[in-house]
Amino acid sequence: MPDNLYLGREYDLTTGTITDRPVLYPPRNLTTHAVILGMTGSGKTGLGAVLLEETLLQGIPVLVLDPKGDMTNLLLTFPRLSPEEFAPWIDAEAARREGHSVEEAAAEEARRWREGLAQWGIGPERIAQLREGADFVIFTPGSTSGVPVNVLHRFRAPGPEEMADDDQRQERVGGLVSALLGLVGREADPLQSPEHIFLSRLVEQAWRDGQDVDLSTLIRQIPDPPIRQVGVFDLESFFPQKERFALARALNGILAAPGFEDWRAGVPLEVDNLLYSSDGRPRAAIFYLSHLTDAERMFFVTLFLEAVRDWMFAQSGTSELRAVLYFDEVLGFFPPYPANPPTKRPLMTLIKQGRAVGLGVVLATQNPADIDYKGLTNAGTWAVGLLRTERDKERVLEGMEGAAATAGSGLDRAALGRALSGLRPRVFIFHDVRAERMLFLHTRWAMSYLRGPLTRAQVRQLSQMRPVAAPAVPAAVSAQAVPAAAAAPARPAAVTAPSGPPALSADIPQVFLPARVTLDWALHEHEQQTGRTVLAVAKRLVYQPRLLAMGTVHLTDEKVGLHHTERVVRLVEPPPPPAPPNWEEGVADLAPEDLAQRPPEGGEYGPLPAPLAQAAQYARWSRLFADFLYRNVRLSLWYNPVLKLYSRPGESERDFRRRCEDVARARRDEEAARVRDRYAKQIARLQERLWREQQELAQDQVELEGRKREEQLSYAESVLNLLTRRRPSYMISSVSRKRRLTQQAEAEVKESEEAIRVLQKQLEDLTAQVEKEVEAVNDRWAATLEDVRPVEVAPRRTDVVVDYCGLAWVPFWEVEGRDGEHLLLPAFGGA
Numbered sequence: 042m043p044d045n046l047y048l049g050r051e052y053d054l055t056t057g058t059i060t061d062r063p064v065l066y067p068p069r070n071l072t073t074h075a076v077i078l079g080m081t082g083s084g085k086t087g088l089g090a091v092l093l094e095e096t097l098l099q100g101i102p103v104l105v106l107d108p109k110g111d112m113t114n115l116l117l118t119f120p121r122l123s124p125e126e127f128a129p130w131i132d133a134e135a136a137r138r139e140g141h142s143v144e145e146a147a148a149e150e151a152r153r154w155r156e157g158l159a160q161w162g163i164g165p166e167r168i169a170q171l172r173e174g175a176d177f178v179i180f181t182p183g184s185t186s187g188v189p190v191n192v193l194h195r196f197r198a199p200g201p202e203e204m205a206d207d208d209q210r211q212e213r214v215g216g217l218v219s220a221l222l223g224l225v226g227r228e229a230d231p232l233q234s235p236e237h238i239f240l241s242r243l244v245e246q247a248w249r250d251g252q253d254v255d256l257s258t259l260i261r262q263i264p265d266p267p268i269r270q271v272g273v274f275d276l277e278s279f280f281p282q283k284e285r286f287a288l289a290r291a292l293n294g295i296l297a298a299p300g301f302e303d304w305r306a307g308v309p310l311e312v313d314n315l316l317y318s319s320d321g322r323p324r325a326a327i328f329y330l331s332h333l334t335d336a337e338r339m340f341f342v343t344l345f346l347e348a349v350r351d352w353m354f355a356q357s358g359t360s361e362l363r364a365v366l367y368f369d370e371v372l373g374f375f376p377p378y379p380a381n382p383p384t385k386r387p388l389m390t391l392i393k394q395g396r397a398v399g400l401g402v403v404l405a406t407q408n409p410a411d412i413d414y415k416g417l418t419n420a421g422t423w424a425v426g427l428l429r430t431e432r433d434k435e436r437v438l439e440g441m442e443g444a445a446a447t448a449g450s451g452l453d454r455a456a457l458g459r460a461l462s463g464l465r466p467r468v469f470i471f472h473d474v475r476a477e478r479m480l481f482l483h484t485r486w487a488m489s490y491l492r493g494p495l496t497r498a499q500v501r502q503l504s505q506m507r508p509v510a511a512p513a514v515p516a517a518v519s520a521q522a523v524p525a526a527a528a529a530p531a532r533p534a535a536v537t538a539p540s541g542p543p544a545l546s547a548d549i550p551q552v553f554l555p556a557r558v559t560l561d562w563a564l565h566e567h568e569q570q571t572g573r574t575v576l577a578v579a580k581r582l583v584y585q586p587r588l589l590a591m592g593t594v595h596l597t598d599e600k601v602g603l604h605h606t607e608r609v610v611r612l613v614e615p616p617p618p619p620a621p622p623n624w625e626e627g628v629a630d631l632a633p634e635d636l637a638q639r640p641p642e643g644g645e646y647g648p649l650p651a652p653l654a655q656a657a658q659y660a661r662w663s664r665l666f667a668d669f670l671y672r673n674v675r676l677s678l679w680y681n682p683v684l685k686l687y688s689r690p691g692e693s694e695r696d697f698r699r700r701c702e703d704v705a706r707a708r709r710d711e712e713a714a715r716v717r718d719r720y721a722k723q724i725a726r727l728q729e730r731l732w733r734e735q736q737e738l739a740q741d742q743v744e745l746e747g748r749k750r751e752e753q754l755s756y757a758e759s760v761l762n763l764l765t766r767r768r769p770s771y772m773i774s775s776v777s778r779k780r781r782l783t784q785q786a787e788a789e790v791k792e793s794e795e796a797i798r799v800l801q802k803q804l805e806d807l808t809a810q811v812e813k814e815v816e817a818v819n820d821r822w823a824a825t826l827e828d829v830r831p832v833e834v835a836p837r838r839t840d841v842v843v844d845y846c847g848l849a850w851v852p853f854w855e856v857e858g859r860d861g862e863h864l865l866l867p868a869f870g871g872a
Contacts, residue, residue, distance in 0.1 A: 046095035048088070049161075052468050052483040054460060059483045066422075068099055068362040070475050071401030073421025074392055077469075078437060080407050083426030084467035086111045089369060089405050090487045093325065096365050097175040098167075102316040102323040103365040104349065106342060110331040110494035112369050116177045116503055117490035120169040122155045124148040129506065130492050130499075150490070157486040168488045176318035177325045179500055182304065182341045184332055186501040189307030195344050196244075196254040199351075204248065209354055212387075213347060214241050214248075219383030220343035224336055225291040228382075235271075235280040236288050242268055256296055257565065263289040310344060312352035316364055321695050332497045335373075339382060342374055346387035349400075353391060356398040363399030366391065371404045372411040385413065392419050409436040424469040424482065425461065434461045441472060542584070542646050542850060548656035550847030552589065552636040556582055556644070556868040563854045563866035575864065579857040582644040582868060586653050588615045588622060589849035590666040591631065594674040595840040601687045603834060607674055612849060615662065618652055622662060624669040636849075644852065653848055663846035670841045676834040683825040684708075687832070694829070701826055709822035713815045720811045727807065731800040738793035745786035752779040 045065035053060055075092075079085035093103050093115060105112045119126035128147040136146035158164070181187035195217060203209050215231045218240045222229045229237035243262055247254050263285050271279040295301060308314065315326045328345065330338050349366060356363065368374070374384040392402050404412060404420070410433070417440035425441075428434050438454055438461075460470055460481070471482035495503065545551060558566075564575055594607040613627035652658050679688040679697040684704055688697040852868035 044099060046092065046099070047485065048091055048095065048471075049483050049485040052481040054463050054468075054481050057465075064471065064480065064482050066095075066473070067475075068096065068101060068401075069360060070422060070473055071096075071362050071365060071403070072360070072396045072399055073474065074395070074402045074419060075404075075422035075424065076412065076417060076420040076440075077403065077405040077424045077426075078407070078409055078428065078433075079424075079426030079469070080429045082466055083428075083464075084469070084484055085405055085407070085426055086114075086369075087467065087487050087491055088424055088426075088469060088482075088484045089367065089403070090115060090489050090491060091484055092403065093365070093367060094171055094488050096362075097323055097325055098171055100174075100323050101362055101365060103325050103367055104312070104315065105325065105327040105367045106330065106345065106369065107327055108330045108338060108370045110329055110496070110500075111491075112327055112367070113179055113329055113495045113500060113503070114489045114491050114493075115325055115327060116179065117492060118168050118172045118488055119151075119154075119490065120165045120172060122151055122158075122165055122168070124151045127151050127154075127490065129502070130490060132492070154486075154490060158488065161485040163486065163488060171488055174322060175325055176320075176322045178327065179504065180308065180326060180328045181332070181497070181500060182328065182330070183300065183337060184303055184497065185306070186332070186497045187329060187504055189303055190328070190341075191305055191307050191309045192341060192344050193256060193305050194309035194311070195348060196256065198248040198251060198253050203351070203354075206354075209351070210245070210248070212390075213351065214244050216343055216347040216350075216383060216387055217244060220340045220347075221292070223343065223383055224295060224340040225288075226336055227291075236284070238271060239263075239266075239280045239285070240288075242271060256292070258562070260289050260292050260296065261561075263292070310348045312348050317695055321698065329495075329497075329500055331494065339374075339384060343383040343387070346384055346391065350387045350390050353395060353398050353400055356400075358397050359399040361399055362401055365401045365403060366395075367403045367405070369405050371406045372408070375404065375413050375416055376411065377413050389413070389416065392416055409433055409440060414440065421474045423472045425464075425472075426469045427464050427466065428461065434458065437461065542640050543649050543654075545649075545654065545848070546656050549654070549659060550845065551850065552638060552845075552847065553584070553640050553850045554631075554635065554852060554869045555637060555641060556852035557870045558854075558866075558868045560854050560856070560866075560868075563868060564856070567864065567866055575856065575862070576859040577856045578859050581855050583647055583853050583855045583865075584640075584644055584850040585647040585853055585865075586649050587612050587627075587849050587851050588653065588662060589629075589631075589845065589847060590622075590624070590662065590843065591633075591845040592666060592670045593842045593844055594670050594836050595842075596674075596676045596834050596836055597840065598834050601678065601834070603676070603678075603687070603690070605676060605690045605834075607676070609670060609674060611666070612851065615650075615652055615658075618658060618661075621665050624666060624673075633844075636845075640850070646850065659846055659848075663843050666846055667841050667843050670843075671836060671838055674836060674841075678832050678834060679829055680832045681825065681829050683828055698826065698829060701829065705822045705825050709818055712818045712822070716814045716818060717811060720807060724804065724807055724811075727800055727804045731797065731804065734793055734796045734800060738790065738797060741786065741789045741793050745783070745790050748779070748783040748786040752783045755779040 045067050048064045048066050051060045051062040051064060052058075077085050077088055077092075079088075089112065093105070093112070096103055105115075107113060117130055124144065124147040127150045128143055131143050131146045131150065133143050136143055139146070141149070158168075179187035180190050182190040182192055198204075199210065199213065203213070215237075218237055219229065219231065221240065222234075222237060227234075227236065231237050231241070240259075240263075243259060243266060244254050246268060264282060266276065266285075269276050316324055318324055328341075330341065333341065368388075374382060375388050376382065376385070388402075391400065395402055404416065406412060408429070409417065420440075423437075423441055425437055428437065438458060441457065442454060457470065457479070464470070467484050469482045469484070470479065472479045542551070542553075560577070560580055564577065568574055588611075590611045590613075592609045594609065596605040596607060597603060610629045610631045611622075611624050611627045612629040612631070613622045613624070615622040676690060678690075679692070679694050680686070681697075681701050684701055686697075686701055686704060688694075688700075692700075854864075854866040854868050856864045856866060858864065
């Protein structure tokens with residue numbers, strides 16, 4: 042379980058002093074989200090940096106939207122706290138105005154940071170722990186100053202599960218189209234705008250056909266789309282061609298703009314790949330946006346929030362904090378009604394549903410009027426610093442009352458209003474609806490050097506000084522089962538191919554692949570790959586013969602509980618016998634339903650090589666393919682021998698380790714509970730005896746007081762009788778008896794006190810023994826997470842099945858260019 046976040050210490054507003062009571066904030070409370078409010082100079086950025094530093098120290102990843110560049114300061118951590126570390130980030134002009142050199146200013150900043158951290162009990166070793174324990178990456182969408190982000194990756198068709206979920210698919214299409222229209226300055230209502238509805242139909246139709254949406258293809262389709270009716274209206278009535286062409290021209294302006302290629306490059310915008318580094322460290326993924334225009338910033342933030350929402354929907358439920366989304370300076374992205382930018386809907390969804398999957402959303406801004414009222418009332422934690430106006434204070438009071446009412450707690454509005462007027466820099470009203478009381482927080486000193494927003498040049502400089510391991514960019518699926526155009530053999534246009542397939546022996550199985558790729562798209566793909574434009578003067582569709590092998594490998598291991606099926610497809614040009622086909626090549630994405638048994642209409646057929654016309658060769662190739670599958674198809678799993686856990690097929694080492702952590706944590710908690718249960722009766726008996734002894738002590742003390750009073754009265758009476766010479770011997774005896782009773786009562790009190798001391802010592806020892814055993818349990822289960830090793834599952838011969846090994850006719854576009862160049866372009870999209 043993560044430790045609490047050390048945010049600072051409580052502040053006494055009446056005396057104006059910082060107390061010695063630390064403010065420790067449970068990370069899981071962030072799942073009810075937080076709002077940080079404060080004007081410039083309030084310390085809002087410092088509190089945000091402290092919150093993120095502590096979150097990362099607990100192994101929890103953070104996603105940071107940084108419109109102004111302040112949060113890039115998280116990378117300015119200097120473990121040695123030396124002037125040399127500070128020097129590159131000193132404002133030389135500001136130092137000159139103050140009459141200092143850069144070296145002098147750096148020395149002063151180093152001293153100030155070292156002393157400031159020391160006052161809060163933070164040393165260089167904690168800075169080193171933060172720097173080494175987390176992976177800090179600055180992402181720069183639309184720029185190569187930091188790590189670029191491929192936002193157009195979001196245009197790819199979603200997986201089958203998301204396509205099957207109508208709500209999720211429509212939300213993704215709507216967000217994508219809203220972002221795209223916003224980029225060209227068009228605020229479109231998803232339910233009323235013809236252009237929004239039209240583009241949504243185009244995108245959804247492509248995805249339903251299993252096609253990724255490419256911006257250039259989308260622009261080409263807008264004037265002449267594959268749809269002719271929208272609802273009950275024909276397309277021209279709903280969205281005339283003139284308006285469609287204007288939209289296409291606006292979008293084309295974006296595509297043709299200098300620097301647009303930077304939006305295609307870099308890391309795909311997929312949250313799963315952003316949260317952790319390749320070595321398993323939590324990542325601070327900081328998205329630097331200050332270099333973008335307002336339209337570009339809205340475009341990116343919309344797509345980013347949509348990506349986070351898609352990630353959220355794919356997560357299982359948890360009560361623990363899994364990740365934090367920190368949105369600095371949220372002005373304009375989450376405004377109150379009636380404003381409705383495309384960022385508002387996904388952000389509201391994250392706030393309303395993020396808690397269930399452990400996503401905490403933190404919104405920071407200067408003015409409470411920047412945030413929608415529903416968003417304010419959904420925040421479980423408020424940190425409110427200095428505010429500009431009385432109106433701002435009133436809005437904060439209304440929002441905090443709403444949040445308290447939602448949580449079922451109360452709030453003293455008058456006292457809170459007075460407190461808002463008495464704040465100072467770095468002092469915040471800190472209200473957590475889960476806590477017993479509201480308090481005043483004085484933030485601790487940030488470990489990060491808060492030097493102010495970084496420029497794009499400084500981001501590039503920081504990336505060069507402190508290289509970061511950016512997430513790996515998944516390689517595009519580029520393995521071709523057919524020759525690429527650049528490698529295709531040139532055929533003279535004068536050669537005439539037969540218009541039908543050759544006659545073959547009935548013993549040779551053959552299938553036909555459909556031509557799914559149009560000539561325009563094939564030329565576009567070729568131009569994208571080669572960077573050269575082709576002007577076609579002649580074209581024809583030609584089916585070329587290939588060897589198609591399809592196999593199924595059943596990987597079974599009862600010990601692991603594994604029942605996995607692997608499908609393998611190869612589409613190759615076999616070499617002349619006896620050389621075997623190279624099964625390492627020709628990877629293809631084909632299913633039985635893609636194969637036609639009869640030749641399609643149209644097209645011509647290339648010559649059939651002799652080996653492919655010999656029926657006996659296919660039996661040999663089938664045996665070779667089966668042997669290839671048996672020797673090469675393996676399933677690699679991860680195994681924890683202590684927990685006796687195996688990874689699932691396709692589960693990464695990181696995800697498996699996290700699952701092991703969940704299992705180990707559950708087993709640890711069960712064992713710790715058993716330890717506590719084992720001692721619970723002994724502790725209860727000791728507590729019961731201690732209570733009885735305390736009751737007895739109280740009675741003994743009352744009796745002792747009474748005996749003392751009786752002894753004093755008896756003594757006074759004896760003195761009086763002695764003076765009056767009445768019954769002196771009797772009085773002396775009475776005084777002596779009272780004294781003995783007093784001494785007896787004193788002895789009983791001391792006996793009870795000693796018994797209580799012994800019982801308290803026994804209770805302390807027993808409690809310490811329980812905690813020692815629980816700590817040993819924690820250490821033992823923590824050690825189980827270290828032993829994770831790879832294992833490999835191989836098939837048996839009987840587990841390998843060759844489903845098909847035969848001839849396949851594959852379509853190509855044969856093109857003659859104006860310059861005499863001959864190209865052979867794939868016309869089937871499944872390879």
